[in-house]
Amino acid sequence: xxxxxxxxxxxxxxxxxxxxxxxxxxxxxxxxxxxxxxxxxxxxxxxxxxxxxxxxxxxxxxxxxxxxxxxxxxxxxxxxxxxxxxxxxxxxxxxxxxxxxxxxxxxxxxxxxxxxxxxxxxxxxxxxxxxxxxxxxxxxxxxxxxxxxxxxxxxxxxxxxxxxxxxxxxxxxxxxxxxxxxxxxxxxxxxxxxxxxxxxxxxxxxxxxxxxxxxxxxxxxxxxxxxxxxxxxxxxxxxxxxxxxx
Amino acid sequence: xxxxxxxxxxxxxxxxxxxxxxxxxxxxxxxxxxxxxxxxxxxxxxxxxxxxxxxxxxxxxxxxxxxxxxxxxxxxxxxxxxxxxxxxxxxxxxxxxxxxxxxxxxxxxxxxxxxxxxxxxxxxxxxxxxxxxxxxxxxxxxxxxxxxxxxxxxxxxxxxxxxxxxxxxxxxxxxxxxxxxxxxxxxxxxxxxxxxxxxxxxxxxxxxxxxxxxxxxxxxxxxxxxxxxxxxxxxxxxxxxxxxxxxxxxxxxxxxxx
Numbered sequence: 001x002x003x004x005x006x007x008x009x010x011x012x013x014x015x016x017x018x019x020x021x022x023x024x025x026x027x028x029x030x031x032x033x034x035x036x037x038x039x040x041x042x043x044x045x046x047x048x049x050x051x052x053x054x055x056x057x058x059x060x061x062x063x064x065x066x067x068x069x070x071x072x073x074x075x076x077x078x079x080x081x082x083x084x085x086x087x088x089x090x091x092x093x094x095x096x097x098x099x100x101x102x103x104x105x106x107x108x109x110x111x112x113x114x115x116x117x118x119x120x121x122x123x124x125x126x127x128x129x130x131x132x133x134x135x136x137x138x139x140x141x142x143x144x145x146x147x148x149x150x151x152x153x154x155x156x157x158x159x160x161x162x163x164x165x166x167x168x169x170x171x172x173x174x175x176x177x178x179x180x181x182x183x184x185x186x187x188x189x190x191x192x193x194x195x196x197x198x199x200x201x202x203x204x205x206x207x208x209x210x211x212x213x214x215x216x217x218x219x220x221x222x223x224x225x226x227x228x229x230x231x232x233x234x235x236x237x238x239x240x241x242x243x244x245x246x
Numbered sequence: 247x248x249x250x251x252x253x254x255x256x257x258x259x260x261x262x263x264x265x266x267x268x269x270x271x272x273x274x275x276x277x278x279x280x281x282x283x284x285x286x287x288x289x290x291x292x293x294x295x296x297x298x299x300x301x302x303x304x305x306x307x308x309x310x311x312x313x314x315x316x317x318x319x320x321x322x323x324x325x326x327x328x329x330x331x332x333x334x335x336x337x338x339x340x341x342x343x344x345x346x347x348x349x350x351x352x353x354x355x356x357x358x359x360x361x362x363x364x365x366x367x368x369x370x371x372x373x374x375x376x377x378x379x380x381x382x383x384x385x386x387x388x389x390x391x392x393x394x395x396x397x398x399x400x401x402x403x404x405x406x407x408x409x410x411x412x413x414x415x416x417x418x419x420x421x422x423x424x425x426x427x428x429x430x431x432x433x434x435x436x437x438x439x440x441x442x443x444x445x446x447x448x449x450x451x452x453x454x455x456x457x458x459x460x461x462x463x464x465x466x467x468x469x470x471x472x473x474x475x476x477x478x479x480x481x482x483x484x485x486x487x488x489x490x491x492x493x494x495x496x497x498x499x500x501x502x503x504x
Binding site for chain 1: 367370371372374375376377378379380381
């Protein structure tokens with residue numbers, strides 16, 4: 001299993017002013033695995049994700065993604081790592097001046113391999129990705145015409161454009177009704193099957209964690225307080241852990 | 247990076263902004279020559295900043311020409327120098343009033359738009375989304391906008407100057423029987439290259455700094471929806487101030503060199 005390690009976070013620290021958000025965090029993700037980071041709002045879950053793709057620089061620690069030290073590598077190497085990571089933002093982060101088709105085209109037309117493709121081939125990839133998230137009918141719509149759940153699905157389709165080996169889901173079910181949340185959870189599992197990706201899912205939604213996780217870590221005050229499978233953690237005697245399952 | 251107190255005018259923030267804008271300027275120059283130029287987005291920005299400002303600049307220019315003519319005419323008539331009116335109005339519009347007034351309009355319309363748009367993209371994580379998909383958001387968003395404003399403002403000022411010239415003719419025609427040919431020859435009788443050249447150079451700098459400052463304010467705006475409003479506001483206030491500073495420097499330089 002160690003050979004399949006694609007993400008290795010070691011002794012990560014991050015503070016904002018006086019506030020310590022991440023305090024000596026260690027984390028690993030293996031190829032093809034769905035790892036859920038469960039934690040209350042404001043416990044630094046999104047900060048970890050942003051450090052992994054170097055949107056934020058941690059104060060100390062190391063992060064290795066696909067064997068590259070992302071905190072100390074050059075811009076070119078960083079971009080190579082980033083093309084192998086899909087990132088689904090909390091609100092989808094769709095470019096609101098572009099249609100869904102243009103949103104999907106955007107990363108593809110700036111990618112070394114995909115920009116060489118003919119328009120017809122690129123369209124086929126876009127349509128395939130939109131079909132896989134059930135959004136082909138919205139291909140020429142603007143993000144403002146979509147519901148919250150549709151925006152997340154479109155964001156997911158965009159993150160699939162560069163055929164990532166790993167997808168980061170930032171609160172994939174937050175702000176959605178139970179029916180749409182279930183659909184997104186199913187989609188996360190289906191994407192893993194179809195695209196053979198590893199997933200790092202951060203959430204405070206216990207239903208999402210149960211449905212999508214192979215393994216879970218529970219985060220509290222910037223530290224991991226428990227790690228294991230959902231059913232193992234559910235029966236954990238610690239008061240701090242039990243609170244998440246109430 | 248995020249601007250610390252975007253709504254406060256204090257010395258510390260001012261120094262930080264000057265340092266930030268200077269860094270932004272060098273980053274723009276580096277990016278312009280190092281990265282792939284986003285031609286399609288540049289043309290889109292030229293359309294949005296230039297073409298979509300034509301009506302506003304056009305209406306203002308005609309009114310400017312009319313008002314100047316109507317106000318100056320009685321004074322010159324009293325002095326018996328009415329014949330100088332076309333030239334006087336045209337020179338003042340061409341060298342000073344046109345560039346400054348149209349640049350201020352441009353800062354209000356385009357600068358605030360750029361500040362608000364980039365800030366809103368920052369708040370909704372669209373800029374982060376570009377970055378994590380290995381796209382250079384600075385190259386796509388900032389380089390194209392700054393290049394577009396640098397090119398479009400001088401063209402808009404040229405267009406505005408022409409319409410102000412026609413506005414002035416309409417204003418004078420209402421009071422006298424002057425022909426267009428005579429108006430034209432009087433307007434251009436004392437216009438030299440030394441009048442046009444500094445004014446054109448000045449507008450290039452106006453356009454460049456409006457784009458640069460507005461992009462900076464939006465790109466590093468504060469969080470939340472209030473950050474969007476503050477970025478738009480700061481973009482207009484700072485750009486307007488810089489327009490007058492550049493104008494002051496340009497006047498001094500022109501004075502020394504001619």
